[in-house]
Amino acid sequence: MTDLVGLRILVAIDSAGGISAAARTLGLSQQAVSQRVRALEREVGAHLVERSSRGSALTVTGRLVATWAADVVEAATRFDVAVASLHGPGAAPLRVAASLTVAEYLLPGWLVRLRAGESAGAREVELTAVNSAGVLELVRDGSHDVGFVETPHLPDDVSARTLGHDELVVVVGPRHAWARRRTPLRAAELAATALVTRETGSGTRAALEEALTRHLGLAPSDLPRPAAQLPTTAAVRATVALGTSPAVLSALAVRDAIADGSLVRVPVVDLHLSRPLSVVWSRDLPRVPAAARALMDVIAADLP
The missing domain is CATH 1.10.10.10 (Winged helix-like DNA-binding domain superfamily/Winged helix DNA-binding domain)
Structure with a gap:
């Protein structure tokens, strides 16, 4: 054959x-x-x-x-x-690991569309939410079928496919001075500002630090210490909305907060911030499970 x-x-x-x-x-x-x-x-x-x-x-x-x-x-x-x-619900579940931003703000909608299309045979999905570094570990050790990360660089010891790109935006609370600024925000000023960030290992933080250091010719150690370091995107959002420090987050994760005025977007005139959103799986797998391929198709259709 x-x-x-x-x-x-x-x-x-x-x-x-x-x-x-x-x-x-x-x-x-x-x-x-x-x-x-x-x-x-x-x-x-x-x-x-x-x-x-x-x-x-x-x-x-x-x-x-x-x-x-x-x-x-x-x-x-x-x-x-x-x-x-x-097999339906009785089949072995599809084990998905996702970065926290993906799990909190993106994956729920994708799973709804997947179910609506019935393209995965109603197979149960088991989700584990960790940062991007944790996703890679779960895929490597074979405990999860696929993972979704939004980090700029992927290791060679996993298989990967880029599904689309996610824009990163600078946001502040409505009482922050940047919410009313009349002069453009430039990358150098952003790089000199203490931000509310995610923890080390977060794809969002890694993408931001790489973009700033590459654009400005800086070393990572040249960036200031974070104003606060928090474990989830939701915690960063809430802190920025009530506090005095900016953050850089996924545009998809803050679009509702920008729409209702609880966060204000501040454009950066000389730097476009984005990161790839990729699916990863173990190199030991001969192929990605059918249910995972169907989910990948849903995601690719949704992302720019």
């Missing part, structure tokens, strides 16, 4: 435009993708991918086989979903 994983890879090469792009999309190494392609070429008995100094692309035969393979891959995906639906 033709290797289904190889067919999935061939379809990904066709849609992504090359081996490197397909490897990033699938969360695999280029070496693993190339090995699968060579095995598929031996099985099919034809040259499927042309490699050159400019990159790689499917041959005419490769494009033809990829067209046929797309139908097979789609049918296999439908089969996975259908089998999952046979």
